[in-house]
Each structure stands twice: as structure tokens, then as C-alpha cells.
Amino acid sequence: MRNLVYFILFLVVFIDGIYTLLTDQTFYAIPLLIFSLIFGFHFLYLGRRAHSVGVRNSFAFFALLIFLYLIIFGGSTGLGIVWLVLLPVFLFSLFGKNKGTIISLTFLIIVAGYLFGLSTILPLVYKYTLPEKIIYSSILLAMILITYATYHTFSEVILNKELRMLNSQNFNKTQEELISKLSHQIRTPLSNITGIIDILEKTNLSDDQRDYINTIHASSNNLVNVVNSMVAATTTNFSQIPDEEISFNLYATINNTIKLFQEENDKKQFDLSLSADIPNSVIGNSIKVKQIFLNLLNSILKYNKSESKQVTIEVTRKETLPNKLVLKFRIVSNTIIPLPKDELKEEAFYAKEIIRLNTNKYINLLELGITQKIIEMDGNQLDIFPGSVNTAFEFTATFKENLKSQSINSIVEPSKQSGNFFKPKVDMADANILLVEDNFSNQQIIILYIKNEVQKIEVAFNGKEALDKFGKTKYDLILMDVQMPIMDGFKATQKIREIEKSTGTHTPIIAVTANAFPEDKEKCMAVGMDDYISKPFQPEDLIKKIKQHLSS
Incomplete structure (x- = not known):
């Protein structure tokens, strides 16, 4: 905006100078062309340093000098009135609202003093009529007031916007720091808990003890x-769910989960039934199955306001693929889930196709987002069909038929090259590992892990x-x-x-931390x-x- 004003002002003086030169008005032409060259020099060269106090003062001096010349001598094209309109904008853009107002009003007093005083007695200058004096003075005053009001409003709006933005940024930063600190404090003891659970699972346990541990x-x-x-609202990391598949009794796993919700009196x-063509024992992730049912039953019973709560669980074989057993789970409860009235269409309430479109709304209402993601991890989906009497929850899961009744180890992904450094592969059993950890409990847990x-x-x-x-x-x-x-x-x-740069070696470093924000991982990678x-x-x-890193 500022550069546009500069250019227009330069153009006005230049056109006026050329016109007077072409019409043989040398008296006017020479000063105007000199002024246009000086102003052009300011615009093209000094304009790059417009924030300098000296440059701003020089800009203002020549602008006011040119305007006084046009006022005193009148000009020959009538474009001088453009300066009346743009001069306050020009001065405000140079000096800001407060100083720009002072300079503009001071110059208005000078111009008005000349028009109503000196212009009547000075020889060889343009003679203004009374209407012209009033119009020129009024236009200049009006433009000063308009420019002031515009700058004042704009600065207030910008100031308030920046203040709100700053407050929002400070609030978000505080919230992020609080969540990050809270997350770190929770993760450290939680890591120890899950670590002990994993170690206990590998010991000799009775069926009841193993079921308690799974719960x-x-x-x-x-x-x-x-x-x-808390730390990643858009994505949830489910890497903590074990990938290994074991042989387990599906009926017993679901039934033992149901018992957690049953109390005396x-x-x-609860009614649990499995179709006859489902084998007693299947191979899959029993913890994931228990986790899904814990979440679903908790939400179903939480929103069931009936005095007598009824839950029916049916498991049927959906299809059998080579080496795969796809089961369909259907949970029906006398739970009525109302959505806000503006989100319901009475004529389509019982239409299955329409209800499927609202599944995400029900998932959010029942706080089943995590459960949905766990189900979707295996390429399946969770469907919710609310009705006037009952609500049905359906999802599928993939297992393997247990032909030998034994566990199947997870397949280890092929290792990836972690760098361009040459180093021999090292067996994990022969590796020399350095654990850098300040918390003694964390040290013991990680050592127990490996x-x-x-x-x-x-x-x-x-x-x-x-x-x-x-x-x-030397560490591997x-x-x-x-x-x-x-x-x-x-x-x-x-x-x-830095040490390794001089030796041409590279030791793999794995960050083991409770910092779980996405930027934490990026920072770890950025430092090497x-x-x-x-x-x-x-x-x-x-x-x-x-x-992976020992063999890469």
C-alpha cells in the first residue's frame, strides 16, 4: 500500500512536469522534473531503507516541499488535488498514527494560512478564489480525519487480534507444557507396570492367574x-498392544470379561453364545479381544438406564479363508442411545443405511474412539445400530484355527539399513549395550526386558x-x-x-523416553x-x- 502511494505521487509530479515542458512552460517544468527525479530516487533507492529515521524525514521533507510548490504555483494539469487526497496517507504511512497526525495538522495550518493570507499578496503565483480555498482546505482536513480514523480502527483491530492471538498462544503453550509434563509423569510408572505384567505373563501361571493378568x-x-x-488428538499409537498371537479359548476369554461386570444382587x-462351527481354541490376540469387550461393555452398561440390563453376545463364523477364520461379533443391549433432535430424521430412524452414516456420532457419544481404532487396525470396522428398544454393536475379527494348539511367534520384519556406515552384524546375545537412564526403577525394568x-x-x-x-x-x-x-x-x-566423525564409526542410539509428542521424535532424530x-x-x-539396528 505504501509503495503504491509513493508511485502515484511520483507519477503525478512527473506527468505535471512533462506536460508543462511540452507546453513550453519552462518556469514550471524544470522544478517539477527535478522534484520528480528526487522523489523517484527516494522511491527506488532510499525506499528500501524506509524504516530509517533519516530516510523517513527526507521523504516527508520533499513530499511537503513538492506539495507546497503545487499549492503556491498551482500546476498546469490539475493533478495537484491528488496530493491533497494522498498526502495524509503518505505521512501516516511514514510516521504512524500519532506523529503522522501532528505533521498533517501542522501542514494543514500552514496551507490554510497561505491560502487565506499570503496567496492574496504574493506576485507571480496562482490566485485562488474563495470557493477553491475552502474546497482545498476542506479536502485536506477531511482526508486527515479519514486517514486518522482508518489507522485508529485498523490499529485497534490488529492490536486486539494480536492480543487474542498472543493470549491463545500462551494458553496453548501452557496447556501443551502441562500435558507434556503430565504425560511424562504418567508414562514412567505406567511403563514399569506394563513391564512387570509382561514379565509375569512369561512365568508359569494358572488359568485364572493368566486371565487376571490379561485383564x-x-x-x-x-x-x-x-x-x-492427550498428546496426539488426531492419531493414537497402539504399538503397546502385543503383536504375538497365541492359542486361547475364545468363549472363556469373553466369559471371564463378562464376569468383571457382574456383581451380587x-x-x-448376560447371554453369551458361540455358533457350533467355531472351534474351542483359536489363534489370535487374546488381550486385544479382552480390551475391545472391556470398552464396549463398559460403554453399553454406562448408557443403559434400564433397571434391568440385558446384554446378548453372539459370535458367528462369517467366512473361512485360507489360514484365516473371520468371526462376526454381535452385542445387543436394551440400551437406547438418543442423539440431539436436530441430528435425527424420524422417517429414517429405522433405516439401517441412514444409521450407518451416523456411526461416528454414536462412537463419539459413547467414547468408543479408541475401540474403533483397535478394530480398524486389522482392516475391520465397528457398526452401531440404535433402535427404539435395543441397540446392536457389530464388528468382525480375524483369527486362525488352532490345528496344533500352540503359540505362533510374530514374524520379525526385515531389518532396514540405518546408515551408510560399515559395521559387521552383531548377534544380540553377544552385544555390549549401554543403558543411559537416571531412574533406578526404569533401569531395572529395561534390564528385565532384555x-x-x-x-x-x-x-x-x-x-x-x-x-x-x-x-x-566399545558399545554395539x-x-x-x-x-x-x-x-x-x-x-x-x-x-x-562428534567423536565418531573423527573415527569413521557409528554406534546405533535408540531413544527410550516418556516424551511422546510427535516433535519429540523429530528432535531425537535431528540430534543424531x-x-x-x-x-x-x-x-x-x-x-x-x-x-534391527544390530544387524543393519
């Missing part, structure tokens, strides 16, 4: 998902101690915490990478770490990453 595991997974949703009635796979593990309590050990011992891999006293994991990683895993995590995930 705790599923509940802790739900808590982990809640924490994840309550009026809940001690059966790794024979040699050394511990450093902070980044400084890790650097000292790194300078004396480093597990690095991020938040530590004396020297954090970021600084320690940078120092290690090779991988990242956030607490809580499954032992299998950590071991998988270690094997």
Missing part, C-alpha cells in the same frame, strides 16, 4: 491409549557418565533416555556423534539418534528395534 494388561493398555490421546443379565536376550549390559545414570564410558569402551548399541540431570540425552548424542520408542512399550518392540 490388567488390557486395562493398562486402555490407560496408555488415553495418555496417547445386581440386575444385569536380560534373557543380552548378556552384557552396562548402565550410566546421565549423559556425562555415558560419554565417559563411551570413551573407554546405546539405549538413551532424554531427560536426565547434568547432561541430557540430546547433548550426549551430539557429543557422541537412530530410532525412538516411547514409554510404555512392549518388551518385544524394544527387542525388535535392538535386533
Whole structure:
């Protein structure tokens, strides 16, 4: 806007000068052309430094000088009136609202003094009629007032907008810091809990004990998902659910989950039935099944306002594919789920096709977002069909038929190259690993995770101690915490990478941290770490990453 005003003012003077030159009015032409050259020089060269006080003053001086010349000598094209309109805009753009107002009003007084005083007695100058004097003075005054009002309104709006934006940014930053701190504080003990659960699962347990452990595991997974949703509203990380598939009794798993919701003398009635063509034992993820049913039954009973609650669970075989068993789960409850009236269409309420379109609304209402994502992980979907009497929940899940009644280990993904550095592959059992962690409990948990796979593990309590050990011992891999006293994991990683530049070596570093924001992972990678895993995590995930980087 400012440059446009400069250009128009320059153009006015230049056109006036050329016109007077062509009409042989040399007396007017020479000063106008000189002024246009000076103003053009300001526009093209000094305009780049328009924020300089000296340049602004020079701009203003020549602009006012040109305007006075046009007022005194009248000009020959009549374009001088353009200066009346644009001069206040020009001055305000140079000096701002307050100083621009003072300079403009001062100049208005000078111009009015000339028009109503000196212009009547000075010889060889343009003689103004009384109407012209009033019009010129009025236009200049009006433009000063309009420009002031515009700048005042604009500055107030911008100021308020920036203030609101600043307050919003400060609030969001405070909220993010609070959530980040809370997430970190929750993840550390939660990681220890899930770690102990994983270790207990690998011990000799009775069927009842194993079922209790699975229930705790599923509940802790739900808590982990809640924490994840705090730091990433758009995506939820479900890597804490074990990938391994085991042989388990589907009926017993669902039935044991139902027992958690049954109390003495309550009026809940559950009916569980599996079709006859479903085998007793299937191969799949029993914890995931229990987690889904925990969430669904909790939401169903929470929104069931009936005095006598009835829940029917039917499991049928949907289809049998090569090496796959696809089962359909249908849960029907005397639960009525109302949506706001403006979201309902009475004539289509019972139409299955329309209800399917509203599934996401019901999922949000019942707080089943996490459950939906768990189901969708395997390419399935959750459907909700509300009716006037009952509400039905349907989803499918894929299993394998248990032909040999034994566990199946997860297939390890092919390893990826983590860098361009040459180094021999190292078996995990022979690896020398440095664990950098300041929390003693966390140290013990991670050591318990990997001690059966790794024979040699050394511990450093902070980044400084890790650097000292790194300078004396060759390690095949480093597990690095991020938040530590004396020297954090970021600084320690940078120092290690600087040392390695002179030796041409590269030691894989995996960040093991409770910081779970997306930018935390980016920061870990930016300082030179090779991988990242956030607490809580499954032992299998950590071991998988270690094997990947030792063999890459």
C-alpha cells in the first residue's frame, strides 16, 4: 500500500512536469522534473531503507516541499488535488498514527494560512478564489480525519487480534507444557507396570492367574491409549498392544470379561453364545479381544438406564479363508442411545443405511474412539445400530484355527539399513549395550526386558557418565533416555556423534523416553539418534528395534 502511494505521487509530479515542458512552460517544468527525479530516487533507492529515521524525514521533507510548490504555483494539469487526497496517507504511512497526525495538522495550518493570507499578496503565483480555498482546505482536513480514523480502527483491530492471538498462544503453550509434563509423569510408572505384567505373563501361571493378568494388561493398555490421546488428538499409537498371537479359548476369554461386570444382587443379565462351527481354541490376540469387550461393555452398561440390563453376545463364523477364520461379533443391549433432535430424521430412524452414516456420532457419544481404532487396525470396522428398544454393536475379527494348539511367534520384519556406515552384524546375545537412564526403577525394568536376550549390559545414570564410558569402551548399541540431570540425552548424542566423525564409526542410539509428542521424535532424530520408542512399550518392540539396528 505504501509503495503504491509513493508511485502515484511520483507519477503525478512527473506527468505535471512533462506536460508543462511540452507546453513550453519552462518556469514550471524544470522544478517539477527535478522534484520528480528526487522523489523517484527516494522511491527506488532510499525506499528500501524506509524504516530509517533519516530516510523517513527526507521523504516527508520533499513530499511537503513538492506539495507546497503545487499549492503556491498551482500546476498546469490539475493533478495537484491528488496530493491533497494522498498526502495524509503518505505521512501516516511514514510516521504512524500519532506523529503522522501532528505533521498533517501542522501542514494543514500552514496551507490554510497561505491560502487565506499570503496567496492574496504574493506576485507571480496562482490566485485562488474563495470557493477553491475552502474546497482545498476542506479536502485536506477531511482526508486527515479519514486517514486518522482508518489507522485508529485498523490499529485497534490488529492490536486486539494480536492480543487474542498472543493470549491463545500462551494458553496453548501452557496447556501443551502441562500435558507434556503430565504425560511424562504418567508414562514412567505406567511403563514399569506394563513391564512387570509382561514379565509375569512369561512365568508359569494358572488359568485364572493368566486371565487376571490379561485383564490388567488390557486395562493398562486402555490407560496408555488415553495418555496417547492427550498428546496426539488426531492419531493414537497402539504399538503397546502385543503383536504375538497365541492359542486361547475364545468363549472363556469373553466369559471371564463378562464376569468383571457382574456383581451380587445386581440386575444385569448376560447371554453369551458361540455358533457350533467355531472351534474351542483359536489363534489370535487374546488381550486385544479382552480390551475391545472391556470398552464396549463398559460403554453399553454406562448408557443403559434400564433397571434391568440385558446384554446378548453372539459370535458367528462369517467366512473361512485360507489360514484365516473371520468371526462376526454381535452385542445387543436394551440400551437406547438418543442423539440431539436436530441430528435425527424420524422417517429414517429405522433405516439401517441412514444409521450407518451416523456411526461416528454414536462412537463419539459413547467414547468408543479408541475401540474403533483397535478394530480398524486389522482392516475391520465397528457398526452401531440404535433402535427404539435395543441397540446392536457389530464388528468382525480375524483369527486362525488352532490345528496344533500352540503359540505362533510374530514374524520379525526385515531389518532396514540405518546408515551408510560399515559395521559387521552383531548377534544380540553377544552385544555390549549401554543403558543411559537416571531412574533406578526404569533401569531395572529395561534390564528385565532384555536380560534373557543380552548378556552384557552396562548402565550410566546421565549423559556425562555415558560419554565417559563411551570413551573407554566399545558399545554395539546405546539405549538413551532424554531427560536426565547434568547432561541430557540430546547433548550426549551430539557429543557422541562428534567423536565418531573423527573415527569413521557409528554406534546405533535408540531413544527410550516418556516424551511422546510427535516433535519429540523429530528432535531425537535431528540430534543424531537412530530410532525412538516411547514409554510404555512392549518388551518385544524394544527387542525388535535392538535386533534391527544390530544387524543393519
